[in-house]
Amino acid sequence: MKLLVTGGAGYVGSVCAARLLENGHEVTVVDDLSTGHADAVPPGSTFVQADIAEAAGDLLADGYDGVLHFAAKSLVGESMQDPHKYWQGNVLTSLRLLEAVREHGTPRLVFSSTAATYGEPDTVPIPETAPARPTNTYGATKLAIDHAISSYATAHGLGAVSLRYFNVAGAHGAFGERHTVETHLIPIVLQVALDQREQVQMYGDDWPTEDGTCVRDYIHVTDLADAHLLALDNARPGEHRIYNLGNGTGFSVQQVIETCRAVTGHPIPAAVAPRRAGDPATLVAASDRAREELSWKPKLADLSTIVRDAWDFTRARQQG
Numbered sequence: 607m608k609l610l611v612t613g614g615a616g617y618v619g620s621v622c623a624a625r626l627l628e629n630g631h632e633v634t635v636v637d638d639l640s641t642g643h644a645d646a647v648p649p650g651s652t653f654v655q656a657d658i659a660e661a662a663g664d665l666l667a668d669g670y671d672g673v674l675h676f677a678a679k680s681l682v683g684e685s686m687q688d689p690h691k692y693w694q695g696n697v698l699t700s701l702r703l704l705e706a707v708r709e710h711g712t713p714r715l716v717f718s719s720t721a722a723t724y725g726e727p728d729t730v731p732i733p734e735t736a737p738a739r740p741t742n743t744y745g746a747t748k749l750a751i752d753h754a755i756s757s758y759a760t761a762h763g764l765g766a767v768s769l770r771y772f773n774v775a776g777a778h779g780a781f782g783e784r785h786t787v788e789t790h791l792i793p794i795v796l797q798v799a800l801d802q803r804e805q806v807q808m809y810g811d812d813w814p815t816e817d818g819t820c821v822r823d824y825i826h827v828t829d830l831a832d833a834h835l836l837a838l839d840n841a842r843p844g845e846h847r848i849y850n851l852g853n854g855t856g857f858s859v860q861q862v863i864e865t866c867r868a869v870t871g872h873p874i875p876a877a878v879a880p881r882r883a884g885d886p887a888t889l890v891a892a893s894d895r896a897r898e899e900l901s902w903k904p905k906l907a908d909l910s911t912i913v914r915d916a917w918d919f920t921r922a923r924q925q926g
């Protein structure tokens with residue numbers, strides 16, 4: 607397929623673009639490099655550095671089989687302090703993209719949605735039928751885009767799939783996580799292992815979980831990328847399907863740090879810090895729908911494998 611990948615210079619977008627190329631697809635990446643890196647765009651793809659809202663129409667006029675839409679602002683804390691950046695950058699940009707998709711009759715769209723659309727869950731693991739009550743602006747903007755995509759599928763026959771990511775981690779060879787401002791747990795812990803930070807702060811140890819630290823469902827970025835390939839194959843005209851992507855197993859912040867100690871051999875000092883605003887205690891996915899309808903099978907579900915791949919990537923980058 608001839609595919610347009612928005613945000614293909616970012617973490618998940620670059621890994622997905624690499625997997626698409628490995629599977630014989632033709633890939634154009636469009637990214638404004640506001641948070642991505644030009645050298646993260648996989649070789650073999652065509653790279654267009656542009657504002658997606660402005661460039662989408664001209665690009666899609668060339669005739670594409672599908673769009674994978676990764677480009678987004680994705681920092682929860684920032685989204686609470688600067689909501690305009692998120693409503694503008696996520697919702698308005700996506701609407702412009704959807705209009706270009708409609709105008710040029712692009713048949714398929716795969717969208718990076720998020721577990722943050724659910725907010726504080728009533729039941730864990732969380733199925734797709736759980737109420738969507740986001741507790742932060744980031745999640746609210748992603749949910750708004752999900753609603754817009756549903757309308758476009760119904761009204762204009764778009765075949766769309768939204769994938770709700772839980773905690774994405776790990777690396778795919780040379781493609782991995784390298785945020786300028788790092789807020790995610792595993793990369794932060796690995797910075798301590800590289801002596802780039804003194805210690806990890808554990809945000810709260812009085813949560814209603816077994817060891818008192820927050821529990822999350824970590825999914826390997828390669829497994830996540832493979833779900834996008836399956837979503838493309840399974841998109842049906844006029845339907846918008848939503849799938850959770852996680853392994854269905856929760857690990858606490860303490861367990862993640864322990865695993866990082868075992869993988870890196872570094873003592874990784876950790877200290878308890880105040881809770882972080884907007885954090886739910888436990889987020890674990892029920893991904894049965896993706897397994898049944900997309901035949902998706904995560905192959906790298908083991909947390910040590912996820913951490914080891916992230917560690918190999920981080921060390922390789924540090925060594926230049």
Ligand code: UDP
Nearest residue numbers: 789790791794807808809820822859882885
């Ligand atoms: N976390 C932490 N210390 C950090 C970064 C994150 O204790 O320096 C915790 C955070 O509160 C959450 C979990 O680790 O419970 C995963 O956070 P992350 O930001 O990686 O992903 P999120 O679940 O927010 O998408």
